[in-house]
Amino acid sequence: MGIYTKSPPPIPKLPDIDITRIAGRFGSMSATPLPVVFDFDTAMVGVMRSTKAVPGTIDSSWPWGGLWTISSEGSGADGQRHLTSPLMEGEVVVQLWYSTANSLYSRTGFGKAGFTPWEKRW
Numbered sequence: 001m002g003i004y005t006k007s008p009p010p011i012p013k014l015p016d017i018d019i020t021r022i023a024g025r026f027g028s029m030s031a032t033p034l035p036v037v038f039d040f041d042t043a044m045v046g047v048m049r050s051t052k053a054v055p056g057t058i059d060s061s062w063p064w065g066g067l068w069t070i071s072s073e074g075s076g077a078d079g080q081r082h083l084t085s086p087l088m089e090g091e092v093v094v095q096l097w098y099s100t101a102n103s104l105y106s107r108t109g110f111g112k113a114g115f116t117p118w119e120k121r122w
Contacts, residue, residue, distance in 0.1 A: 034047055034048055034049040034066070035048050035049070036048065036049055036050070036051055037049065037050050037054060037067050038054050039054055039055045039056060039085075040054065040055065040056025040057065040067060040095065040097075041055060041056050041083065041085050041115065042082050042083050042084070042085050043067055043069045043082065043083055043095070044069065044075075044080060044081065044082045044083075045069050045070070045071045045073075045074070045075040045076070045081050045082070045083070046068070046069065046075060046079075047066060047067070047068050047069075048066070048067045048069070049065070049066050049067070050063050050064060050065055050066070050067060051063070051064060058097060058099070058105050058118045059099070059101075062099060062100075062101045064099065064100045064101075065097060065098050065099040065100050065101075066097070066098050067095060067096070067097050068095070068096045068097075068098075069083065069093065069094075069095050070093065070094045070095075070096075071083065071091060071092070071093045072090075072091055072092040072093070073088060073091050083109075086111075086112050086114060087109050087110070087111055087112065087114065088111065089111050089112060090111050091109070091110075091111055092108070092109070092110055092111075093108065093109035093110075093115075094106065094107075094108050094109075095107050095108075095109070095115075097118070103120060103122070104120070104121040104122050105118045105119060105120050105121060106118070106119055106121055107119065
């Protein structure tokens with residue numbers, strides 16, 4: 001049994017991070033339900049789902065599908081970074097959009113130049 005002559009050091013405060021939402025360096029699927037995208041140009045890095053026509057949608061008559069956003073700037077310290085509009089200087093972004101109409105599209109973004117048009121892959 002020890003006798004303390006002074007108080008023990010305080011317990012360090014850890015940041016409030018939900019580990020089920022961390023998307024990883026380049027974005028990946030989280031362990032929770034996929035968040036809904038409200039604008040493809042400012043989407044969160046990682047995988048999101050689309051349930052209605054929003055800005056940047058390829059075909060507004062068929063807006064359902066999944067969007068995977070990969071950024072050279074990573075997904076941020078908390079794993080939930082959204083793209084900025086315009087993109088950050090020197091940032092390179094790749095977006096893959098899989099529509100439930102069985103179509104795959106992709107586009108890239110380069111810093112202040114913005115995004116290229118969507119290109120149908122299959």
